[in-house]
Amino acid sequence: MDLGAYRPVLANRDTRGALLLGFFIRVPMWAGAVILTLHVVSSLGRSYGEAGLVTAASTVAVAISGPWRGRLLDRIGLRRTVGPSLLVQVVCWSIAPWVDYASLIGFAALAGLFVVPTFSILRQVIIRSVPAEQRRTALSLDSSATELSFMAGPAIGVWLATAYDTGWALLVCELTSVAAGFVLWVVNPPLTSETSTPATDEQGEAARADAIATAETGTGASEGTASSGAPRAVRGFITVPVAAVYLAAACSTLVLSGTDVSIVAALRTFDATQSIGWVLALWGAGSLVGGLVYGAWHRSFSVFWLLGGLAALTLPVALAVGVPTFAVLVTLSGLLCAPTITATVEQLSRLVPERFRGEMMGWHGSAMTAGSAFGAPLAGFAIDHGGWQWGFVVVSVLGVLVAAAGLVAARRFRGEPTAADEAKGPGADSERGVPAASMEH
Incomplete structure (x- = not known):
């Protein structure tokens, strides 16, 4: 570090x-x-x-x-x-x-x-x-x-x-x-x-439209060009590896939103509703520390390893027997929140050509919103039927399963060129912290 x-x-x-x-x-x-x-x-x-x-x-x-x-x-x-x-x-x-x-x-x-x-x-x-x-x-x-x-x-x-x-x-x-x-x-x-x-003038707008059309059809020799060996893209940039990262982003906020609901339910069960504010602050502080450590680390990690770690650290919170142990476990569960979100953005920025970056980030936000919208009611349903512990268990297990599936699926695409790789030519991966076409390392 x-x-x-x-x-x-x-x-x-x-x-x-x-x-x-x-x-x-x-x-x-x-x-x-x-x-x-x-x-x-x-x-x-x-x-x-x-x-x-x-x-x-x-x-x-x-x-x-x-x-x-x-x-x-x-x-x-x-x-x-x-x-x-x-x-x-x-x-x-x-x-x-x-x-x-x-x-x-x-x-x-x-x-x-x-x-x-x-x-x-x-x-x-x-x-x-x-x-x-x-x-x-x-x-x-x-x-x-x-x-x-x-x-x-x-x-x-x-x-x-x-x-x-x-x-x-x-x-x-x-x-x-x-x-x-x-x-x-x-x-x-x-x-x-x-x-x-x-571009604001007529010539600039025409050039911009031509560049976008070229990237979407894959006919130019620009950054967005992909060979027949690259994964087939939808809307010019959404390949299977890109879609997998979006799934990881959605699952990460599913875990986080489910954790949020479960924290409130647990503290109400402990008759410590007044502690909700500072416990949530500790959770955020754990994420803050984790984000700073990840940024100073000497290498990047696959988003699926981080997602699996986030889910695995969240699961032990269900074992808490009182507010002190609960607060400690919640703080630890937050350590990989910021690194996981950071990894999804970083990996997408390496997989997607620059000219699609705005739409890429838009889909990223939508994926995270969808995961958050699904995680809260899922945890709520589990809490209603099994107690606050099951809120943590359900979202954690689902996160681990998605992470494991992502790591297995990533092996299929190891070594396949991405659109950005085609433009940079041989040896492009050697300049990266994470291989563009591999989500496992």
């Missing part, structure tokens, strides 16, 4: 700016999610289940919009994608805090469809701004910054919702998020190394 690996990454102005901007964008985002739930329950007098429906409507909309918004980033650039989103966000969140329950669901869903794809944008900036050998370290820093914002955002949201009217708190928080998105629009960081700014 070499902590000095972080020095050149943090010395890079683009990377440093993306990390700071990402933190300040995500804090109001996490806070807004908490305030929205409290607004439905306290101000509108609805149940937590009905508050969950509002969150579900927004979550489904975000999942649907991910690939679409990512494809727009690839085709027309940051400003032309983000600009309309900012306008829709301002309109929706200026009205939503003052409407009834049914209307709030509609506004939340509309805002979700036009959400600013900040995760996709900032990770693209980070991937573009560092050399390949520093990519894992930079992405680990982004995951760690996300953990910090997640630890701060909900606490700020609860404070705002209890100290002020939830309608005004929701308005201020969401418009702060829009303001952060506007800063991103103004800065307009380049997303790929192919061009520093999106």
